[in-house]
Amino acid sequence: MNRKSFKGWLYLLPALVFIVVFLLYPLVDVFVYSFEEGYNFASQSYSGIGFFNYSYILHDPYFLQAVKNTFILVLITVPLSTTFALLIALALSSAPRLKSLFQTVYFLPYITNTLAVGLVFMILFKKTAYTDGLINLMLAWFKAGSVDFIDGPYWAKMFVLCFYTIWIVLPFKVLILTSALASVNETYYSAARVDGTSRTRIFTRITLPMISPTVSYLVITGFIGAFKAYSDAVALFGTNLNAAQMNTIVGYIYDMLYGDSGGFPSFASAAAILLFFIVLTITLINLMVSRKHTYY
């Protein structure tokens, strides 16, 4: 190593130390943990090395439930929330007079605390000894039977979770899409008007391609965010998510580390590694798809 490059590395040292200690080492360590069988926190010892941890969690019905929940959540909320956000942003940008008012209204959920919102959703959906909850009261108008959304059937709980997730991620997406729409140069629309372009064609051939980088950004971060969902489920269904059949992968990892059944860092690590590869795969697929349809 010559003098010059030594100096360069010296300057990089502080940043490198941080990255290695706080990013790289934990990542590698999780990977290592996930292969150490029967790891014991107290004695820091393990009985062997192999794939037992993976095999265990893949046979654990709670984990499989969590994977299923997470996938349902991702596949429903990401497309729906992005579509809704796009529709709302389009409506906002075509109503300039009320834009700032509605923008504020739509942004409120974003600055509201997750747990506080969870409480509100409980009031809306939960059945107690005293009341059936607001939604059930409304369902009764249509002569529909009341459903316990919080402690009831699986589909009802999943509906509430998806509804909640969409509602909480919508403001951010609306905000980003409104500014993306506003940044499209007005003369493109004038040119399209002179050429007699229909509204649908303007949207599909001009607006959508112009904001496609933003849309693909939202889809990718949306997928990643939804895969890492946990606090939303806790806010709605409490901490015992396994019992409620509403656990997510991140929730499962947390339970394995600290929950009632806690103290299994090896299982948690194996689950974390699996989650990592799931997210990686999906993101790569996303990137490949968006590269085809995104104009930068």
Next chain:
Amino acid sequence: MKVVLQNLTKTFPGRLRGEAPTTPANHLNFTIPDGKLVGLLGPSGCGKSTTLNLISGLLKPDSGRIFFGEDDVTDLPAERRGIGLVFQNYALYPHLTVLQNILFPLENLKGKDKMSKEAMLRRTDEVARLVQIETLMARRPAQLSGGQQQRVAIARALVKMPKILLLDEPLSNLDARLRLQTREELRRIQTETGITTIFVTHDQDEAMSISDEIILMKTGVIQQIGAPQTVYDDPENLFVAKFLGTPPINVFDGEVKDGGVYLGDDRILEAPELKCGRIIVGIRPEGFVPDENGCLRCTLERIEVMGRDRSVLCRNGACANRIRAIVPATKDVKMAGDTVRFSLMPDKVLLFDAQTEERIRV
């Protein structure tokens, strides 16, 4: 197709509270003959772009009518007026290729106007050849130079065979050399298609060099309409005289007394019919002739050599700014001390009323 504007008026409310409304088109009346290339000229903010947008239909006038030929198009939306519009920034769709961009207007056609794919391609081929971009059809706009983008924009505007072609500042995004080339190009395309063309510009050079006719505007009011040379030689008012010509006209504060026009103590013109009092005198730079016995005395500052001719820069008490006179390089400038004397070409000396700034013709 001829274009007629009758009493066309458009007012915008002030954007900020308390700001006065602006009237970028104030009772415009003019007729553009069929098949002519017309330049809408004026300083920025004079309403020329608004006028163009009114003709295109992107803006609705508050009052007045617009006719294309004999048809009243005032209430027609832009897409039904049969115009082609080229935007200042070209507005080419960046995600589409050149071919797709030019096809775009054709693909919008519906009902009985709908064209087959082959017919569309034949048409795009034709316009591409006209503006000479046949080899660029597969590229994206970002891969084109400014001049090429401009041609694509013109091709896209022409592909629907509009009756009228409108161009908003077509050359302002090009560099100086390209601008010269492109304006020739514009003239050629217009001549070949014979389509009535209106273009907006703030550059008098541009307007004068290629237009059949120029329309000079200021704060929403038409100042003068006519062939470029006529407007230059015979301006209606001081604004027109100042706006046209590079270098600009030299403006003096003169005085009429004893049947003549005086600049300071120099009697430069016999004008027995003029009333005594103050008068504005404009002298074109090419109107100065160095002459030992000339009537106008100036203090010489320096001489700039420009090859073909020379710029004589000097001062005179009657003129607030430095005077610039253009004299042929072959002509000797004789001076006594630092005083230089000029005689003046009569048709290059223009007189204006000191109050109204309207032209006084002698």
